[in-house]
Amino acid sequence: MDMHGRCYLGVHHGTSGNDVIRGFWGGGSTAAASTVKAIHSLTGDSQRAIDFADCSSHELKEVILVGWAYPPMERMKLSVDGCGKGNPGVAGAVWAVVTGLELAWPVVLRRLILEMDSDNFFPFNSHGFAEECLVSIKRKGKKNPLLSRASVLKMAVSTDCHKAQQDFPKVLILKPISFIAHVGEQHYASNKFTFLKAYDSSLPLHQFLSTHSPSIKAILSSVGTPITADILQLLPEVGVVVTTSVGLNQVDLPECRRRGIKVANAGSVFSDDVADLAVGLLIDVLRKVSASDGYVRKGLWATKGDYPLGSKLGGKRIGIVGLGNIGFAVAKRLEAFGCGISYNSRKRKPHVSYPFYESVCELAANCDVLVICCELTDQTRHMINKEVLSALGKEGVIVNIGRGAIINEKEMVQCLVQGEIAGAGLDVFENEPDVPVELFAMDNVVLSPHVAVFTPESFLDLRDLVMGNLEAFFSNKPLLSEYGD
Numbered sequence: 154m155d156m157h158g159r160c161y162l163g164v165h166h167g168t169s170g171n172d173v174i175r176g177f178w179g180g181g182s183t184a185a186a187s188t189v190k191a192i193h194s195l196t197g198d199s200q201r202a203i204d205f206a207d208c209s210s211h212e213l214k215e216v217i218l219v220g221w222a223y224p225p226m227e228r229m230k231l232s233v234d235g236c237g238k239g240n241p242g243v244a245g246a247v248w249a250v251v252t253g254l255e256l257a258w259p260v261v262l263r264r265l266i267l268e269m270d271s272d273n274f275f276p277f278n279s280h281g282f283a284e285e286c287l288v289s290i291k292r293k294g295k296k297n298p299l300l301s302r303a304s305v306l307k308m309a310v311s312t313d314c315h316k317a318q319q320d321f322p323k324v325l326i327l328k329p330i331s332f333i334a335h336v337g338e339q340h341y342a343s344n345k346f347t348f349l350k351a352y353d354s355s356l357p358l359h360q361f362l363s364t365h366s367p368s369i370k371a372i373l374s375s376v377g378t379p380i381t382a383d384i385l386q387l388l389p390e391v392g393v394v395v396t397t398s399v400g401l402n403q404v405d406l407p408e409c410r411r412r413g414i415k416v417a418n419a420g421s422v423f424s425d426d427v428a429d430l431a432v433g434l435l436i437d438v439l440r441k442v443s444a445s446d447g448y449v450r451k452g453l454w455a456t457k458g459d460y461p462l463g464s465k466l467g468g469k470r471i472g473i474v475g476l477g478n479i480g481f482a483v484a485k486r487l488e489a490f491g492c493g494i495s496y497n498s499r500k501r502k503p504h505v506s507y508p509f510y511e512s513v514c515e516l517a518a519n520c521d522v523l524v525i526c527c528e529l530t531d532q533t534r535h536m537i538n539k540e541v542l543s544a545l546g547k548e549g550v551i552v553n554i555g556r557g558a559i560i561n562e563k564e565m566v567q568c569l570v571q572g573e574i575a576g577a578g579l580d581v582f583e584n585e586p587d588v589p590v591e592l593f594a595m596d597n598v599v600l601s602p603h604v605a606v607f608t609p610e611s612f613l614d615l616r617d618l619v620m621g622n623l624e625a626f627f628s629n630k631p632l633l634s635e636y637g638d
């Protein structure tokens with residue numbers, strides 16, 4: 154394997170048994186064995202079949218076959234995506250696909266891209282692929298009608314593989330998870346479990362869960378999908394809830410604890426993105442970015458003259474409510490802008506030098522800006538109320554990238570309407586996607602649709618974390634981001 158994770162397999166042209174000269178293969182011993190088996194089946198010569206170097210599968214990115222004779226092509230490049238660590242058989246699967254052999258063990262291929270330089274017919278057939286595997290054949294060179302019809306194939310796995318996949322323990326998904334759609338479902342595959350989508354079934358949820366409960370060992374959930382005691386009660390085999398969110402207010406944590414169910418969240422995957430947006434919202438409110446943008450676009454600059462000036466960020470006293478990963482990331486950024494930081498948290502952080510306030514009201518009274526970064530719990534629900542906002546004062550600004558219900562929204566709207574605080578930057582709301590209409594007309598309020606965590610980059614990290622957590626659970630290893638750690 155070379156430094157780019159490319160793996161080369163060289164074979165002579167010809168279909169007889171003596172032509173395979175040497176191979177390097179990645180994918181662990183199962184894959185290597187499968188490769189040998191595949192070549193043996195083709196060539197009938199196990200002695201001379203292959204001399205392989207076994208590489209660690211997680212580094213394998215590409216397999217390049219040169220000079221393979223059947224199908225007759227000069228050069229074919231296979232890009233293998235999703236050979237996660239401990240995903241044996243992937244390379245073997247690729248091989249088996251190429252040779253048209255069936256596999257007798259469970260294989261999960263996430264994506265296989267075949268790029269062919271040859272004009273020759275590629276006798277693709279429908280066995281040898283994992284069910285979820287998307288295959289795209291990109292052909293370089295001249296057009297070949299026999300290839301074009303197979304540009305994207307969804308293929309069925311060999312009977313044995315399919316059966317083995319059906320026997321995998323299941324990870325339940327109750328509602329579609331938007332970030333999976335963003336990253337692409339083909340990136341979510343494992344040889345340790347399969348996903349079971351309740352929303353694809355026509356059965357009523359209760360019936361669906363009862364039917365599948367013996368095989369459901371894990372739940373994957375997102376922000377808008379409550380994992381309640383009622384649901385958990387129907388699923389006695391569940392040992393883990395993995396969420397794609399940082400916040401866990403949608404999960405009945407006490408019930409999970411009672412049942413010994415582990416919970417993993419999105420850890421710190423999103424911290425930087427959320428912190429960036431918090432700062433963005435604050436700058437927007439203070440400097441009136443969105444408001445003055447609207448002013449310019451409406452042509453009012455020319456007709457009405459200059460827009461009222463905004464206020465300086467540097468020197469502002471920032472109160473962080475909840476100094477976890479996200480709170481820290483916000484504090485670090487705002488320190489760099491020359492702001493003073495103080496905070497409120499469940500407990501004083503022993504190694505933190507920022508001033509600590511035991512009550513949010515006290516914090517608000519000593520700040521120009523409150524940034525809400527804490528979790529939504531029974532204790533924090535409506536913690537930011539009229540009293541806190543009045544303490545923040547007429548020049549005060551509030552930014553919320555935590556959860557809408559941490560603020561008493563009605564009281565906040567009232568304070569904004571009556572000019573009791575100066576402005577707000579809000580990414581989250583109490584009843585999403587409903588937003589109080591009064592806010593729409595306010596130039597001193599900046600709104601975003603609960604997107605602080607979402608960037609394509611953080612989705613990829615999240616994919617790795619989610620799959621890592623599930624793989625860890627099914628391998629009896631510690632979770633990567635267990636809540637409460």
Ligand SMILES: O=CC(=O)O
Pocket residue numbers: 376397398399400401419423606
């Ligand atoms: O709001 C999003 C999250 O908690 O991840």
